Amino acid sequence: MAPPPKGPPARKKLLCMCSLSLCLTYVCYSLMGGPGALRSPLAPQGTPSPSGSPPPPPPPPGSPVAALRRPSPLRLRTSSPPPPAVSAGTAPSSASSSPAEPETPGTTTTGSSPATAAAAAAAGRQLDRLAESPGGAGGIAAAASSSSAAALAARTEAAGSAGASSSEGWTVTPDYGEKRLPQALIIGVKKGGTRALLEALRAHPDVRAVGTEPHFFDRNYDQGLDWYRDLMPKTLEGQLTMEKTPSYFVTNEAPKRIHSMAKETKLVVVVRDPVTRAISDYTQTLSKKPEIPTFEVLAFKNRTLGLIDASWSAIRIGIYALHLESWLQYFPLSQIHFVSGEQLITDPAGEMGKVQDFLGLQRVISEKHFHFNKTKGFPCLKKPEESSPPRCLGKSKGRPHPQIDRDVILRLRKFYKPFNVMFYQMTGQDFQWEQEEGEK
Template sequence: MRTSVMAAFLLGLFLFVSQPPSVPSRPTVNEAGASSKTVDYEQRRASSIQNQTQTAVHPNGTRQQLPQTIIIGVRKGGTRALIEMLSLHPGIAAAESEVHFFDWEDHFEKGLQWYASQMPFSYPHQITVEKTPAYFTSSKVPERIYKMNPATRLLLILRDPTERILSDYTQVFYNRLQKHKLYQPIETVLIKNGDINMDYKALNRSLYYIHMQNWLKYFPLSHIHVVDGNMLIKDPLPEMKRVEKFLNLSAEINASNFYFNKTKGFYCLRNHGRERCLHESKGRAHPQVASPILAKLYQFFHEPNRKFFQLIGRTFDWH
């Protein structure tokens, strides 16, 4: 009897030990390509970082916190107009100035606590937004933002690349003019030895597909909303409704928030009876460029634009 019991026990033990360990099933993958566990991890990580960097709570219940949304660019694409229009929404708390935290080493070395201290005071239900146009074209920024919070929502506003170059030149031209510095005619910076001047920094900023490839290494396209800068100028409301939807905001921005200023030639903002327009430096007339040079630019950007459209799955009405 005792022998048979012992034999049964040893047989059971053998079967238990020889049984391979159970393997958990793979996590369910959502349409964006990220697993539910990854999404949960991102949310917990973002919450943890916020808790570590939050400043003291103001008596009215507001506090400074890391931005959940960042306008990453592009320079002279309409970032100031975008953040001003976004500020019309009561669910948004926007930083007033460009922080340059992720692209300037002396700022980045100060850490996330310092970054949070540069943000506006906001209520718990509000989304904090920061904009620095130089982020888009800086190769080190995407990874740095991802490490801060992989769930960050990114807004990228772009214009026709040729128009963006002309606007870029115009800004530099007026800055040098105000400082009584010499400046180069636009033809000499655009063309070198009869061809497009590839050394011109403003031109490289307009090669959107190159910079977009770097962002897509870290963020899925579902986390990046591209705003049509040309349409934002012509008809801002439809573009802002798309931004509201992307950020999961309630529908608050409406037609009464915009009015066309015939003197300035673009839309200004109206909120609770107060009217304001963008700074006078916005909307300056571009320099006249000879038609053959413009044709060269349009032809040059045809292929880079096609690659960019392919990356984002959208097209824009550019030359």
């Protein structure tokens, strides 16, 4: 009689039971853990998808799909907001042309409307679907182009809606970016046309400027550079920060102080016929103090002898050569640009073109930004893309001048003539201010 067959060894039975127990335990643990728990414990644990399904396998390295694949749908980041819109015909800066970075899921785009944010997100989702689907590489290029266009639209709208109008109701100042010390200053001169120049520059998308006059380098220097920087508007990388205070040009300490802040600072000076400038200066003071003496009384130490009172500020400011000597001790002439106050009225686009070149800006401000106001006698700014009426400077600009005795004007021209000639020699420009009325 044959012996009964031997069963499996006891050790094999034990191993089988242990394996079965571990499998049952893992299945129970997975069922209790919810969606996503069935993944291998050694697999990378990312953010689970809303549907609970595992993510698609990554595309092969080096494929077009892998190059366009992003870890999350294309959205605008909130840590570095989009730059302001650039007018038609301008080349985008390196900052604006860089690809958008994904934001944290669940955040919203700062400054953009729901419509544009949704468009950018939808474009990103479309790109993801094409990247994940097999054989979808053929439509990747078109989807990427559509996505980029949607993202650019969102960036443009965000920039346009993230600001507030200036005191003159013209420029947009962003509420994002960083506050920086100015790289360019309008330093003078009073009643030369500095406000008109500043407002025209503030219409440029790459310029951000303080609307009021800080008077830091002449009156508030003891407040410190941190105080001064805090007055500046926030700017993005590549944008120019500016301010204007016309009294800097005639302040002896200003050149040294500005040089100590940044020796590369660019300086803009708006100069005007010193006789006309003096009368305009007096007219402004007269509007505030009607009781002051007449222009003729203030302009002369002794009218009978024809002695001009050069200590009167209205006269002294116009001695441009005297003040320029102080600036040339600290700054080369190549860092100082002189704007003709007369040309700023008769040919604003031409003067603005030169200023933009000096500041290293694209020539965005052109003829289409100006409209000559016959009542005021000077150009007003307008937004070319809108049908709204032009915005002119306030009532304090373009006041009618009082009638000044012709003999006084001729004596003043004789006084200024040698200083004007010296100024022409120092700057290499000839403004022809020494000519008498009727000779121009």
